[in-house]
Amino acid sequence: MTDASPAQVLRYTAFSADPGGGNPAGVVLDATGLADHEMQAIAAEVGYSETAFLFPGPPPGPTPHKAGRRKDQRTFRVRYFSPEAEVTFCGHATIASAVALAERTGPGDLVFHTPAGTVPVTVTVDGAGRPRATLTSVEPRVEDAAPEVVAEACAALGWKPSELDAALPPRIAYAGARHLVLAAATRERLADLSYDFSRLAGLMRQEDLTTLQLVWRESATTFHVRDPFPVGGVVEDPATGAAAAAFGAYARETGLVPGAAVLTLHQGADMGRPSTLTVELRAGDPRVRVSGTGARI
Structure with missing residues (x-):
């Protein structure tokens, strides 16, 4: 699977501003239509410890209550695959995905609906123009x-x-x-x-x-x-x-x-x-x- 394929795979590192540091993650910003076995195959081919697959919009079901939600929040359903199996949550792939989104649509608030639960993420930009993402965990x-x-x-x-x-x-x-x-x-x-x-x-x-x-x-x-x-x-x-x-x-x-x-x-x-x-x-x-x-x- 390459960046020219129907499911475009981006490659980002998380927890470092240097591409040679941090933990690399695959990021698919729109995984709509991908089956489980296809996501697993993509993650195996990418070879990083995790690849995140984003599905724009809230998960299927009743429309969530929007009271108090900021207008700049964007919502995604997210799944994470290692080269061998799906995992419930991956922090570095969450940070990588948030940075990738911010580079395309600007900083702000995101909501990731993961298999482990809802994870809010906020992306800011420092004085040097570098994005920084903060995730808030599910209750530990x-x-x-x-x-x-x-x-x-x-x-x-x-x-x-x-x-x-x-x-x-x-x-x-x-x-x-x-x-x-x-x-x-x-x-x-x-x-x-x-x-x-x-x-x-x-x-x-x-x-x-x-x-x-x-x-x-x-x-x-x-x-x-x-x-x-x-x-x-x-x-x-x-x-x-x-x-x-x-x-x-x-x-x-x-x-x-x-x-x-x-x-x-x-x-x-x-x-x-x-x-x-x-x-x-x-x-x-x-x-x-x-x-x-x-x-x-």
Whole structure:
């Protein structure tokens, strides 16, 4: 599938203003008429960790209530496919899609109806003319991770229990997709990522996990993260917006940060595709906001 095909596939990177950084995503701005197997085939051919397929207009059903909706909001139904399977939500492909739309129709508010729920997105432009998108997650939740799941994940990663940071307990966090959060005690442990692909994929399918959110805490509000994604046929994501949103909920739930906080997540540097994700928590609002820049590849 190429840009000259009936379903035009755009290629954008998210969470970096440099096309050589961030996480690449395929974007189909109008997927009307595409069947499931065709979207899966396109995603496999594109080969990025995710491709987003947009269907202009609200989902089928009763007309949604419009009270309070700003006039510049634009509404889409969105589906996300990795090279091997559909996923419920993908943050970096959401950011990439929003940037692609803003370049064509201007900045403003968008509404994405995803399989995980409704995700508002706002695109602004900075003083240098670079677009920046902010997504607001579905309502998150955090649950305990069973000891046997943590043990199996560590075995697949080749991590010793002593190499975990005891101050950041393992949890499963959700903000549109499920992620197992494991914290490394040192930056060196996080940097040395070599894992059993099949073994970890099997565990993740069993536990319905989209990625592992591997974390090292640099400071109270700065974290370095890596995200294996074998269930999508991808060794690692260089920037994972859905996991960033889930981590924001985790940080608040475990008391790492107060109810209102702004976190900076650095990802992709160990892969040669540096990315910066901004995570915002607001007092009184359980949802998590994730922001980043984007650029066409």
